[in-house]
Amino acid sequence: MRLIFVGPQGSGKGTQADIISKKLKIAHISTGDLLRNISGGLKEEVDSYIDHGNLVPDDLILRILNERIIEKDCDEGFILDGFPRNLVQAKELDNIMDVDEVIEIDVSDKESVKRISGRRGCVSCGAIFNVETSPRPITPGVCDRCGGDLTQRKDDNETALKKRLETYHKETKKILSHYKSVKVNGEQDIEKVTEDILKILK
Numbered sequence: 359m360r361l362i363f364v365g366p367q368g369s370g371k372g373t374q375a376d377i378i379s380k381k382l383k384i385a386h387i388s389t390g391d392l393l394r395n396i397s398g399g400l401k402e403e404v405d406s407y408i409d410h411g412n413l414v415p416d417d418l419i420l421r422i423l424n425e426r427i428i429e430k431d432c433d434e435g436f437i438l439d440g441f442p443r444n445l446v447q448a449k450e451l452d453n454i455m456d457v458d459e460v461i462e463i464d465v466s467d468k469e470s471v472k473r474i475s476g477r478r479g480c481v482s483c484g485a486i487f488n489v490e491t492s493p494r495p496i497t498p499g500v501c502d503r504c505g506g507d508l509t510q511r512k513d514d515n516e517t518a519l520k521k522r523l524e525t526y527h528k529e530t531k532k533i534l535s536h537y538k539s540v541k542v543n544g545e546q547d548i549e550k551v552t553e554d555i556l557k558i559l560k
């Protein structure tokens with residue numbers, strides 16, 4: 359099964375992709391994570407796009423995605439989380455494969471800003487917490503899961519987030535009408551959003 363999860367920053371698409379990919383035993387491909395994990399010569403250039411809230415060039419992300427989807431864990435399918443981000447990428451993807459379902463996880467800009475400003479990630483295990491909403495870390499600044507330090511992503515600041523949301527509305531939302539996407543309300547409990555997505559996939 360090949361799925362695409364679309365949603366603005368902080369919509370919970372990463373969280374849902376994580377839960378649903380485990381349930382369906384398919385891979386979870388976050389293009390943001392792939393880019394953040396790049397090392398070597400390209401790192402500086404990629405980080406500068408990300409940190410300023412800009413999309414990286416289409417040819418670069420397409421190359422990275424093409425390399426990722428041929429890995430063994432993608433044999434049974436995958437969820438694309440963060441790709442495509444514009445119509446060019448969507449059309450390129452059409453040339454490579456068919457997609458079974460495109461799910462939009464809808465949250466308002468107000469909710470998105472609230473969630474992103476409170477988002478903290480563990481530097482050791484990658485667990486995500488939120489100091490404004492949930493899951494709130496038991497001890498501020500410390501990961502409940504492994505005791506690692508919690509930090510804020512560089513692009514989760516006000517200026518970069520404004521630009522990222524603008525790009526979402528101007529560029530990424532166009533892909534929703536390119537596909538027959540189905541919308542779920544992302545402003546519900548995590549469990550309820552998962553339930554709604556699973557209903558669509560039945």
Ligand code: AMP
Binds near residue numbers: 439440443
């Ligand atoms: P995310 O973790 O999905 O919020 O992505 C973080 C950042 O990675 C984005 O703001 C972009 O700079 C970059 N990025 C992720 N996915 C893509 C993509 N499909 N196309 C271009 N840039 C991307």
